[in-house]
Amino acid sequence: MTEPTRRDVLRTAALGAGAAAMGLGVTAKGEQAVATKPVEQTAGKVDRRRLAKIGAEASILGLGLGSAFTGPYAEDRDAGLELLGEALKLGVNYFDTARAYGPSEEIIGPFIEQHRKDIFLVSKCGDRTYDGFMREFETTVKNLRTDKIDLYHLHNFKPAQDTDLGAINDGAARAARELKEQGAIGHFGITGHSGAKILMDGIKLFEPDAILTIFPADRPDEGRYEDELLPLARERDMAVIAMKTVRHARESDLKGSDLVRYALSLEGVCTAIVGLDSLAHLTENARMASHFEPMEASARTTISRRVRMALAGHAAPWDRDGYDDHAQHWA
Numbered sequence: 001m002t003e004p005t006r007r008d009v010l011r012t013a014a015l016g017a018g019a020a021a022m023g024l025g026v027t028a029k030g031e032q033a034v035a036t037k038p039v040e041q042t043a044g045k046v047d048r049r050r051l052a053k054i055g056a057e058a059s060i061l062g063l064g065l066g067s068a069f070t071g072p073y074a075e076d077r078d079a080g081l082e083l084l085g086e087a088l089k090l091g092v093n094y095f096d097t098a099r100a101y102g103p104s105e106e107i108i109g110p111f112i113e114q115h116r117k118d119i120f121l122v123s124k125c126g127d128r129t130y131d132g133f134m135r136e137f138e139t140t141v142k143n144l145r146t147d148k149i150d151l152y153h154l155h156n157f158k159p160a161q162d163t164d165l166g167a168i169n170d171g172a173a174r175a176a177r178e179l180k181e182q183g184a185i186g187h188f189g190i191t192g193h194s195g196a197k198i199l200m201d202g203i204k205l206f207e208p209d210a211i212l213t214i215f216p217a218d219r220p221d222e223g224r225y226e227d228e229l230l231p232l233a234r235e236r237d238m239a240v241i242a243m244k245t246v247r248h249a250r251e252s253d254l255k256g257s258d259l260v261r262y263a264l265s266l267e268g269v270c271t272a273i274v275g276l277d278s279l280a281h282l283t284e285n286a287r288m289a290s291h292f293e294p295m296e297a298s299a300r301t302t303i304s305r306r307v308r309m310a311l312a313g314h315a316a317p318w319d320r321d322g323y324d325d326h327a328q329h330w331a
Contacts, residue, residue: 045091046289049270051120051239054187054209056150058120058271060264061289062094062241063087065108066101068275077107084111086279088118090286096212096241096273097144098124098155099136105143113145121146124155124191128168133175137184151210151239152176152185157192157202165198165205173206193244196224200232210239212273215263216247217254217300217307226266234268242272252310254303256281257288262303265295 048057063069063084073080084095095112097104105123112119121144125136133154141147154172162168176188189210190202199213211233219226233240242263246256256274263272274285295303 044287044290045089046286047292048091048093051210051270053237054151054239056120056186058094059092059289060271060292061092061260061285062096062122062271062273063092064243064273064275065095065097065104066275068277070102070104070107072277073107074103080107081111083276083279083282084108087276087282087286088115090282091290092282092286093118094120094122094241094271094273096122098126098153099140100124100126100155105140109143109145116146120150121148122151122153123149124153125172126155127172128154128162129171130175133172134179137175137179141184148184148186150186151189152179152187153189153191153210153212154202154206154208155191156194157190157198158194159198160194162198165201169205176206176208187239189239189241191243196221196229200229203232203236203238207236208238210241212241212243214244215242215266215269215272216244217252217259217262217304218311219304219308230266230268239271240269242266242269245272246274252307254306255284257285258303259307260285261288261292261295262300264289264292265300 046059046061049060050056051058069080073083095108097108099105112121123140123144125133125140127133127136137149137152140149140152154168154176173188176185179185180188187209189208189212190199190206191212192199192202193214196213199211202208203211211229213225213229214220215225215230230240245260245263260272260274263269274281276282
């Protein structure tokens with residue numbers, strides 16, 4: 001007997017979780033692919049929140065479709081598409097990709113094309129110039145098989161590299177504003193994980209609609225993400241999306257879903273994106289995000305203390321020299 005492929009294993013698990021709810025006939029070989037049929041959401045689906053001034057209702061659990069997704073599924077795209085179908089059935093409608101995530105946009109494009117109306121679609125561009133941003137956007141919409149991106153970010157601000165925010169405002173940020181005026185993007189945002197100050201400066205200068213940044217339980221940058229950046233975003237009614245929430249689960253012996261719950265319990269955080277790597281992790285996080293119960297402040301303090309003790313003397317990966325955000329497999 002041949003070894004089952006990743007696709008076979010995923011199909012078997014997916015059938016047990018959702019075939020009955022979908023009402024689909026499936027052969028013994030699993031020839032009915034989830035991605036080729038309309039998705040029907042099951043009971044107990046993931047909660048949704050309003051994305052602040054954007055106004056859209058988005059799942060509080062979002063899909064991070066970077067290396068955690070492209071690593072396992074670049075060579076088995078059908079299995080990746082089936083996993084996206086399982087996420088959508090669970091009520092997850094926030095899909096986050098980027099130009100820098102290798103083949104991610106191309107992998108998910110067929111799924112986006114079929115389910116566009118059910119998805120809040122997000123991508124990102126790292127080019128800081130006007131012309132470069134426009135070219136990258138054209139590639140994004142082609143890859144994603146759509147004519148509009150709901151939220152398009154200026155990607156990964158770093159203080160050591162992005163030393164002239166005024167030039168970026170006249171370049172990529174101007175392009176983003178024009179695309180928004182034209183209706184090609186619904187909204188634009190900024191992202192980063194190299195310190196809260198550059199993001200706060202970007203908020204004040206660019207006046208974006210959203211921000212994607214880190215809210216891990218160890219409260220990096222001496223707590224400035226939570227204590228200074230988050231209040232500024234709330235004051236401006238910006239959508240705040242959390243990332244890098246589960247990275248420290250291994251060191252601190254905490255469940256990844258508990259660390260996601262920590263971030264989602266912060267006032268002003270709308271959604272937390274988590275790298276989509278397996279059905280098991282997807283269902284664990286979806287269970288936490290269904291009928292969501294915020295974590296009390298005292299519990300957050302306890303978890304934060306545990307994580308900081310576990311990480312004593314160890315820098316976060318994104319703070320190390322030579323770190324490449326797009327090549328790593330954590331969320």
